[in-house]
Amino acid sequence: MPKGETKRRPRTRAALLQAALETFAEHGFRAATIEQICERAGYTRGAFYSNFSSKEELFLALFDAHSDRILGRMTDLVDSIAAEDLTLPALVEVLCEIEPAERDWYLVTTEFTLHAIRDPQAAWVLARHDARLRAELARALTDHLARAGRTLTADPDEVARLLIAIREGGLAQSYVEPEQLPPGRLERRFLAPLLTALTTESGPA
Structure with missing residues (x-):
């Protein structure tokens, strides 16, 4: 993994976690989509799946x-x-x-x-x-x-x-x-x- 990507990974993960909390609270866990979480965090689905399955x-x-x-x-x-x-x-x-x-x-x-x-x-x-x-x-x-x-x-x-x-x-x-x-x-x-x-x-x- 490139060095820059290693440094960005914690920030990406933290942004996805915060976006998920806000999205789950707003729409509910079942109704919230991965796309909504990614959009709120400002990342792609690829970034999501590189951190969470x-x-x-x-x-x-x-x-x-x-x-x-x-x-x-x-x-x-x-x-x-x-x-x-x-x-x-x-x-x-x-x-x-x-x-x-x-x-x-x-x-x-x-x-x-x-x-x-x-x-x-x-x-x-x-x-x-x-x-x-x-x-x-x-x-x-x-x-x-x-x-x-x-x-x-x-x-x-x-x-x-x-x-x-x-x-x-x-x-x-x-x-x-x-x-x-x-x-x-x-x-x-x-x-x-x-x-x-x-x-x-x-x-x-």
Whole structure:
């Protein structure tokens, strides 16, 4: 591969990912076409297929990128809190952060999840990526709780599943009734007592 093409590849991939997120959010995963994504990104179908084999593979790349960004943001926020101020309520506040742009991602991932429920092969693949996200979340949550002087008494993977379910279920209601239930309100009200019940005191890490 020519050197210039090697340097351009990350930019091309990033542009296609951003265009895909916007196109999926606007038209829906099933209705969106590869041509629409390429047109929005300013690239050809050849550029698309040199990076992704299908819309499904493109979505999964978006899924992993989104997961990494959210978990990285959470870690950065926790790291910015002074050790003496890192309490369970402070950690909960980090977990409750919902960025405005999250709405587009919610639309995209919800539709793909419905697609996966109908398609066993897509479900199998999505489950693998879900498992990776849960493992990273469970590891990060365990570490952050330890720094806050708490230790999980429940299986970390199951706690990660529960937190994801609360977040996704809360967002579903918030996006339908944003004035009655702003994003993050349910988590701010209930995550602290929930995590208190699922942890025990320990010495700060």
